[in-house]
Amino acid sequence: MQKAPLANVLVRTDDFASGYPELYYRAESAAYDKDTGALSFSGTVDFSTYFNALSLEKWKRYTSVGVIKLELEVAGDACDIFFAELREDADVASIDSMPLLACGQSEDFCSYVMELPESDAPLVSFVIKSGGTSFVRSARFFTEVEESAVRAVRLALCTTTFRKEEFVIPNIKAIKREVLGSDEPISKSFHMYVVDNGRTLDAEDLSDEGVTVIPNANTGGAGGFARGMLAALGSNATHVLLMDDDVCVSPESFKRAFNLLSLVNDKYRDAFLNGAMLSIDQPALQYEDVALVRKDGIYDKIKPDLHVDRIHDLVKNETINVEVANAYGAWWFCCIPVTAIRRHGLPLPLFIRCDDVEYGMRCQPTMMCMSGISVWHDSFEGRFRASVDCYQYVRNFLIMIAVDDKSSEHMFMLRLSRTFNIYLRSMNYESAELLLDGLEDYLKGPDYLAKINGEALMKRNGAKNECLVSITELDKNIMSQVDIDHAYLG
Structure with missing residues (x-):
């Protein structure tokens, strides 16, 4: 049997969502302690949130997971760890009355592993109750499967950019530090291609073994992403992840995407994986993840706007079916198997607008999505340009x-x-x-x-x-x- 990671629990909020801790945890008194690299809390901390609840039903549907376990490092005063379930039409998580584990007082961090109970809930998570002040340094969900069940995934990230250095350079640095520099399986099987349509990036300085900056003529998003696809086809990539240049992203989204693709079952091996778009202005507002083209000549999102810092909307987000006819994933975060590119070809040279929609209609993929796989993007309200939105x-x-x-x-x-x-x-x-x-x-x-x-x-x-x-x-x-x-x- 082989240990396979599913998702890391984020104990530190991303900088651009620091004012929305409910995306990560709920606690009466909690703060990230830089000295210990841990979340310090008193009383109760609840990880039944957008980034830290495990999408159990989807992991079971998309992959061949075995028994799911939770591993975490804690220190401080004695605390109890409880199992939590998130179900439809509930505004709070349902917490077991008996703890999964009772941890004694310890000044040093101790590592604990516990098996999660069987559940049919859409999402599951955990709650820690401390008798005083405790610390959580790390936590992760994992499973154990036969070695043959783990696919050899090589993920190529392609970002097409036109003078968006304020987004692209921080994203490159975060990927080098937290993805390529991690000790997780993705670090050896990930490459980032930055197609620079504006030719304003320092390609030599930013490129290394894990990142390649490609100066390119300004061929728009369609041409830039096509160039990234060609670079991936010329490597040993199995999947190409297309991502906008004007987004903020948590590196954990790349890790979860990689882990999902590594365990995906035969039914979903050719599916596209789409990340949700959260609003930069309102980081807890999910605007869209998967969309569709309607017969009346319009494209539309499948889900309504959802406030994913609320349990009710979080569960709704995971239970709405996105496997519908004429579904597609927008290219702010869309992961495409290389086999689909070889079968259906490159994007049409449309420059911008409808390139991702047309590609979805051509490929007709099954779509996957999952909470915690997402980007923060500027909302579309107030961005009307007749040259784009009309012509x-x-x-x-x-x-x-x-x-x-x-x-x-x-x-x-x-x-x-x-x-x-x-x-x-x-x-x-x-x-x-x-x-x-x-x-x-x-x-x-x-x-x-x-x-x-x-x-x-x-x-x-x-x-x-x-x-x-x-x-x-x-x-x-x-x-x-x-x-x-x-x-x-x-």
């Missing part, structure tokens, strides 16, 4: 319909007509024009798409985007006829 969306969605035939072209054109008329009535003529431009360029056929310079096209269309300007820059003749309350303007 690119219309042109590329119509291309997807023509190529994959997963939506009604008739319904899409009805929606397009309605949107066009709304823009006309609201005098949003630039957006209306870009809708028509997208339609016209689609009708030019595939030869036009093959020859167009995507970067130049984006710049030209970007000039039509609505923008805010100072009132002093507006036409003086027109403004002289407008009754403006200058006192109100300040």
Whole structure:
């Protein structure tokens, strides 16, 4: 039998979610102690949370796990460890009355291993109750399986970036430190490719044995991810993980993805694994994980917005079925088997928008997702750009319909007509024009798409985007006829 890791328990909050400890633990009095590298707490600490509850039902469904065990290191005053279950329609975890283990007082950290009881709950976790002040330095869930049940996974992470150094460089450093520098199985079977469409990164300085920065022409997200896929195909990778450049991520998400793929059963060996998108502005708000394309010519997320720091929403997140027709995973965090790339080819050269949607419709994968595998991303509200949300969306969605035939072209054109008329009535003529431009360029056929310079096209269309300007820059003749309350303007 071989020991196989499932998930590490995070006792320290990620910096960008430090104000939301309920994503990691719930406690009346708890703080991370840098001197001991442990979580110090008094009374009770509950790990029934988004990052630290184990998605038991999904581990059983996706993999061939055996008996699941919990290993942890504790010190300090005597404490008891209790088993907890998270079930549907419950607002709190159900905690066993009898402890799994009673730990005596100890100034030194002691390691304990305990077997978790059989359960049919969607998620399980544990609670520690201390008689005074105790410390948890580490904890992890693992299983024991036959050596033949562990797949040889080699994971290639591909990030396509365009001048997003403020995100990309910290992510590279965190991966080098906590993934490649760890003592876990992933450290020897992981490589990060950074496709630099802006050519502003110091490739020589940032690259090493575990990270490769690839200067690239600005071919958009579609071209950048295609370049990353080619790099992975040229290596010995078994899976390619596509990830946006403007995200914050906990390195534990990579580890859990790797552990899941290492144990995945035959039914799910060809499935895509998609990470959820949490909001950077509201770190406990999950915006989306898996989406689908509807017959009426629109793509939509499968789950509603969920506040995953709440037990009810956390369980709902794990019990909503994402294995539906025409499902796909957005490329802020989407793990694709190399076998699928060899079978279905590279992304269409759409530059940006709908590239991930079209690829999902072409591959028609079974989708997997799991709490704790996620990124924090800027929300989409307030980010409307007509050059992208009108031109690119219309042109590329119509291309997807023509190529994959997963939506009604008739319904899409009805929606397009309605949107066009709304823009006309609201005098949003630039957006209306870009809708028509997208339609016209689609009708030019595939030869036009093959020859167009995507970067130049984006710049030209970007000039039509609505923008805010100072009132002093507006036409003086027109403004002289407008009754403006200058006192109100300040």
